[in-house]
Amino acid sequence: MPAPARQVxxxxxxxxxxxxxxSPVAVRMVLGHLLRTLRKEAGVDAETARxxxxxxxxxxxxxxxxxxxxxxxxxxxLLTLYGVTDPHLxxxxxxxxxxxxxxxxxxxxxxxxxxWAGKLIGLQEAASAxxxxxxxxxxxxxxxxxxxxxxxxxxxxxALQHEVDSRVExxxxxxxxLVRDDVPLLWAVLDEAVLRRPMGGEQVMREQxxxxxFMAQLNHITLQVAxxxxxxxxxxxxxxxxxxxxxxxxxxxxxLEQLRDAEYLDKPDExxxxxxxxxxxxxAALSPQESLELLEYTLS
Numbered sequence: 001m002p003a004p005a006r007q008v009x010x011x012x013x014x015x016x017x018x019x020x021x022x023s024p025v026a027v028r029m030v031l032g033h034l035l036r037t038l039r040k041e042a043g044v045d046a047e048t049a050r051x052x053x054x055x056x057x058x059x060x061x062x063x064x065x066x067x068x069x070x071x072x073x074x075x076x077x078l079l080t081l082y083g084v085t086d087p088h089l090x091x092x093x094x095x096x097x098x099x100x101x102x103x104x105x106x107x108x109x110x111x112x113x114x115x116w117a118g119k120l121i122g123l124q125e126a127a128s129a130x131x132x133x134x135x136x137x138x139x140x141x142x143x144x145x146x147x148x149x150x151x152x153x154x155x156x157x158x159a160l161q162h163e164v165d166s167r168v169e170x171x172x173x174x175x176x177x178l179v180r181d182d183v184p185l186l187w188a189v190l191d192e193a194v195l196r197r198p199m200g201g202e203q204v205m206r207e208q209x210x211x212x213x214f215m216a217q218l219n220h221i222t223l224q225v226a227x228x229x230x231x232x233x234x235x236x237x238x239x240x241x242x243x244x245x246x247x248x249x250x251x252x253x254x255x256l257e258q259l260r261d262a263e264y265l266d267k268p269d270e271x272x273x274x275x276x277x278x279x280x281x282x283x284a285a286l287s288p289q290e291s292l293e294l295l296e297y298t299l300s
Contacts, residue, residue, distance in 0.1 A: 008034065008084070013092035014239070019247055021099055025122025026250065028100040029066040031093070033249040036064040038082040052081045069101045111171045111229055112163055116262045119172060119285070120241070120255050127184050128246040131278050133226075134239045135191040137199065138208060140171050141178060142188065142215055142223075147208040150200030178221070187222040189281045195225065196297050206299060213295050216288065224285040225294050 016034075020026035039049055039060075046057040053059070053074040062068045075097050079090065106113060106121045124141075132139050132263060137151060145168055152159065152167045159167075177184060198205045216223035233286040252271040256263045265271055286294060 007088045008089060010086075010088045010092065013089060016247060016249060017092050017095055017099075020126055020250075022123045023125040024100050024102050024104050025066075026126030026245070027096050028249075029067060031096045031100055032064045032066040032072060032073070033117075034093075034096075035070075035078060038079070038084060039064075039225040042082040044081060049081065050080060052077045062106050068099055070237070072097050096163065112166045113170060114260075118226060119264065120262070123243050123253055123255070124174070124184075125177060126245060126250070127243045129185040131185070131187045131242040131275075132239065133189045133191075133241075133278060133281055134194055135237055136194065136197070136239070138190070138212065139188050141175055143171060143175075143188060144204075144208050144211045145172060146204045147200055150204055154199075159254060163243055165276055178215075178218075183220050183224075185220050185244070187224075187282070189224045189226055189278070190292075192225055192227045195295070209295055209299050213292060213299075216292055216295070222288055223234055223291055224282060224288055225291040226281060226285040227294070230284050240278065242271065242275055242278055 013034075016030050017027070021031050039046075046060045049060045050057045055074070063070050063074070067279070072094065075093060076090075077088065078092060079085070084090065084093075101198070104122050106118055130141070137143075138147060143151070147228070148168045148171045149164060152164050156163070156167075178186065195209065199208070212223060215221050237258060241257075243253040243255065245252075249268045251268070252275070253267040254271050254274045256265070265274070285291070
């Protein structure tokens with residue numbers, strides 16, 4: 001028989017649940033982390049765990065890495081195996097399973113939202129800090145409706161009007177996280193090309209630049225421009241988003257978007273590398289005040 005796992009205390013579980021509850025993606029990650037931690041503490045190997053749920057070792061791995069939603073019976077059986085039987089501890093786990101199996105609000109946009117993009121929305125909903133570097137376009141969280149529509153029409157030239165409207169609505173709803181009470185910190189570095197590319201025409205672009213100026217002056221938003229004339233601002237032709245979470249149960253995540261796919265990195269050596277890249281960009285780019293002055297100059 002495996003040794004009983006060190007008991008997780010109820011207040012900690014309640015805290016994990018409260019902080020992550022707004023995002024089923026985050027709850028799934030917290031649940032997976034806890035299941036892995038409890039298994040290790042109980043001295044249970046993956047083979048023994050998979051027998052307890054009549055599954056495979058691959059399934060145990062996918063559950064612990066939050067790559068699948070967990071079934072209530074599977075979680076209950078694993079907790080029993082790990083020595084977690086106190087009803088006060090089981091209740092938060094049951095609630096985590098319930099929330100993790102619910103669709104996020106963004107699922108109503110499944111018709112226009114790529115499969116790989118939904119995870120990013122869920123992670124942003126739970127993040128305490130979002131750092132992003134953009135080389136082509138204004139970050140989605142800082143776009144105006146007209147700018148977003150221009151981006152959508154260029155990316156999907158054959159899209160019907162209702163599809164365009166749905167994509168614009170989705171992006172605008174995503175921006176609500178920047179005005180809620182527990183707002184995350186947003187730190188964006190924009191290549192100067194973003195300001196020079198007249199997406200949607202002159203009027204749309206001027207409106208977008210004014211919006212960037214307004215947002216950049218909010219306390220929880222830092223905006224920097226990486227100018228053409230600073231070699232240290234050249235790091236590659238692709239955007240990078242780094243997500244950090246308040247919960248220690250959640251690792252940093254780096255999101256790398258390609259044309260028709262995206263990659264999510266969570267290994268410390270990978271996320272640390274991209275964090276250092278973003279640190280270097282922030283140091284080489286214009287200061288927030290200098291960036292505001294460049295935006296104002298571009299509008300003049």
